[in-house]
Amino acid sequence: MILEIVAENKCFGGRQLQFTHESSALNCTMRCSIFVPPQADTSKVPVLYWLSGLTCTDENFVQKAGAQRIAAELGVAIVAPDTSPRGEGVADDPEGAYDFGLGAGFYLNATQPPWNQHYRMYDYISAELPDLIASSFAVDAERAGIFGHSMGGHGALTIGLKNPQRFKSISAFAPIVAPTQCPWGEKALSGYLGDDRERWNAYDACELLQSVQQKPAALLVDQGDADNFLVEQLKPELLQQACDAAGVPLTLRLQPGYDHSYFFIASFIEDHLRFHADQL
Amino acid sequence: MILEIVAENKCFGGRQLQFTHESSALNCTMRCSIFVPPQADTSKVPVLYWLSGLTCTDENFVQKAGAQRIAAELGVAIVAPDTSPRGEGVADDPEGAYDFGLGAGFYLNATQPPWNQHYRMYDYISAELPDLIASSFAVDAERAGIFGHSMGGHGALTIGLKNPQRFKSISAFAPIVAPTQCPWGEKALSGYLGDDRERWNAYDACELLQSVQQKPAALLVDQGDADNFLVEQLKPELLQQACDAAGVPLTLRLQPGYDHSYFFIASFIEDHLRFHADQL
Numbered sequence: 001m002i003l004e005i006v007a008e009n010k011c012f013g014g015r016q017l018q019f020t021h022e023s024s025a026l027n028c029t030m031r032c033s034i035f036v037p038p039q040a041d042t043s044k045v046p047v048l049y050w051l052s053g054l055t056c057t058d059e060n061f062v063q064k065a066g067a068q069r070i071a072a073e074l075g076v077a078i079v080a081p082d083t084s085p086r087g088e089g090v091a092d093d094p095e096g097a098y099d100f101g102l103g104a105g106f107y108l109n110a111t112q113p114p115w116n117q118h119y120r121m122y123d124y125i126s127a128e129l130p131d132l133i134a135s136s137f138a139v140d141a142e143r144a145g146i147f148g149h150s151m152g153g154h155g156a157l158t159i160g161l162k163n164p165q166r167f168k169s170i171s172a173f174a175p176i177v178a179p180t181q182c183p184w185g186e187k188a189l190s191g192y193l194g195d196d197r198e199r200w201n202a203y204d205a206c207e208l209l210q211s212v213q214q215k216p217a218a219l220l221v222d223q224g225d226a227d228n229f230l231v232e233q234l235k236p237e238l239l240q241q242a243c244d245a246a247g248v249p250l251t252l253r254l255q256p257g258y259d260h261s262y263f264f265i266a267s268f269i270e271d272h273l274r275f276h277a278d279q280l
Numbered sequence: 281m282i283l284e285i286v287a288e289n290k291c292f293g294g295r296q297l298q299f300t301h302e303s304s305a306l307n308c309t310m311r312c313s314i315f316v317p318p319q320a321d322t323s324k325v326p327v328l329y330w331l332s333g334l335t336c337t338d339e340n341f342v343q344k345a346g347a348q349r350i351a352a353e354l355g356v357a358i359v360a361p362d363t364s365p366r367g368e369g370v371a372d373d374p375e376g377a378y379d380f381g382l383g384a385g386f387y388l389n390a391t392q393p394p395w396n397q398h399y400r401m402y403d404y405i406s407a408e409l410p411d412l413i414a415s416s417f418a419v420d421a422e423r424a425g426i427f428g429h430s431m432g433g434h435g436a437l438t439i440g441l442k443n444p445q446r447f448k449s450i451s452a453f454a455p456i457v458a459p460t461q462c463p464w465g466e467k468a469l470s471g472y473l474g475d476d477r478e479r480w481n482a483y484d485a486c487e488l489l490q491s492v493q494q495k496p497a498a499l500l501v502d503q504g505d506a507d508n509f510l511v512e513q514l515k516p517e518l519l520q521q522a523c524d525a526a527g528v529p530l531t532l533r534l535q536p537g538y539d540h541s542y543f544f545i546a547s548f549i550e551d552h553l554r555f556h557a558d559q560l
Contacts, residue, residue, distance in 0.1 A: 009539055009541050009543040009544070010504075010506070010537040010538050010539065010543065010544070010547075011543035011544075011546065011547055012546070012547045013547075016543055063343065063344050063542070064343050064344065066346035066349065066546065068543075068546070068547075069346065069546070069547075224290075226290070257290040258290050259289055259290065261289050262343070263289040263290065263291035263296055263348070264289070264290070264291075266291065266292070266346065266348070266349070267290075267291055267292045267293075267348075267349075
């Protein structure tokens with residue numbers, strides 16, 4: 001596997017890189033960002049995968065979260081992939097909706113045409129990308145964690161729960177915890193997977209908490225209580241109930257006055273990086 | 281004077297606000313951002329003015345510099361204005377160049393038509409905006425500092441040097457230190473002020489260091505040595521020479537491997553905030 005560096009900026013003593021590569025899982029050229037901390041010059045470092053939310057690319061987190069400072073201090077790499085396949089020939093929502101198609105891959109493997117031609121973000125994030133990163137950078141694939149925001153929080157929870165050997169720590173900001181029970185999720189799951197709701201459960205964190213063999217040792221979730229999407233889409237109480245039923249220790253922090261923006265993420269990103277570093 | 285809040289996000293316990301107001305100096309509606317730290321809930325706080333570079337709006341610094349964390353810790357407000365007048369009827373470079381007209385006000389009062397109708401960023405930053413801020417937020421106008429990047433570093437140095445009673449601390453990232461001696465500056469100064477080079481000196485930091493009555497007690501400048509604009513446009517050695525001649529203590533830090541981007545600014549913004557807080 002080969003990647004091409006398209007941008008490089010020194011940042012907090014490390015390197016913020018942007019690269020492109022041919023993805024076999026997604027059947028298109030993908031762009032991705034990685035922060036490589038200075039410690040990687042001398043030894044392999046732990047690596048975190050950040051999954052972004054609806055409409056984002058690989059750049060939002062890199063520019064707005066302010067994570068590089070702590071990543072450089074802790075000696076952790078952070079990979080920020082795009083949120084869907086891209087490019088010529090990749091199907092998009094016919095009406096250009098922000099919550100389906102381009103920028104809205106929902107971290108699953110689509111089964112419905114035309115989406116099943118490219119939309120296999122689950123395979124990309126859970127296997128192809130970590131393999132590419134491990135073969136291209138000084139990261140220790142045995143010490144990997146996963147986190148994300150909103151749709152990306154959904155991705156982090158579901159991919160993390162199903163791949164405990166790949167991802168040893170999981171956290172999320174304002175995640176979609178039960179896509180089978182909210183409008184964003186129902187639209188995405190029916191569109192990508194079809195109408196058989198049984199198939200949807202494989203991509204629902206609250207469902208997976210009951211069914212996965214290996215439960216996570218800990219989960220950290222931050223949620224702003226002034227988030228416009230809190231009641232209709234995010235429903236963190238469902239995650240609390242599922243974790244309680246599964247015996248999974250969840251630290252769910254309802255942050256007063258915070259909304260769904262990157263200003264919220266930036267305010268608490270340090271806690272998440274330390275949470276992952278402690279487990280890795 | 282009245283301002284209208286158009287966006288508000290909680291961030292590090294404070295408030296990141298964006299507002300619009302009618303500017304009499306610029307004769308148009310302006311948008312501006314301010315971070316109000318939590319300490320402003322109980323007492324007036326020091327305030328810093330950040331001047332951005334070419335092509336920027338009030339948003340770049342707010343989203344990319346990661347300054348709110350330290351501002352919240354230190355209890356400092358940060359105002360981030362736009363970089364030029366905007367809107368219907370505001371003249372722009374006829375070819376849409378990035379380095380003249382909209383997004384490139386150069387923090388001066390234009391004398392040449394049509395620019396003299398709106399391009400009076402010097403008056404806006406040195407008087408109208410500080411007065412508006414002081415009357416609208418819990419800031420102590422007696423404890424104000426100014427800093428900026430590139431064209432905004434030029435603005436911070438020149439406005440700070442000429443208004444020591446308004447701005448008691450000055451710093452810059454990769455500033456244009458001598459616009460009378462570089463292509464960006466020659467284009468802007470001739471366009472906005474005409475061909476009489478004598479008039480240009482009022483907006484050249486190296487010239488002002490010799491002529492101003494009250495010299496600054498200290499200057500902090502960071503400059504990346506991998507900055508593409510270093511040799512042709514920025515020329516920090518001219519600032520060093522001017523400070524030496526004027527007896528002004530300059531801390532000029534050439535940062536190895538850093539470029540002209542916000543990744544560079546984010547890496548050292550904490551040092552600048554502490555530099556200002558110490559003097560205020």
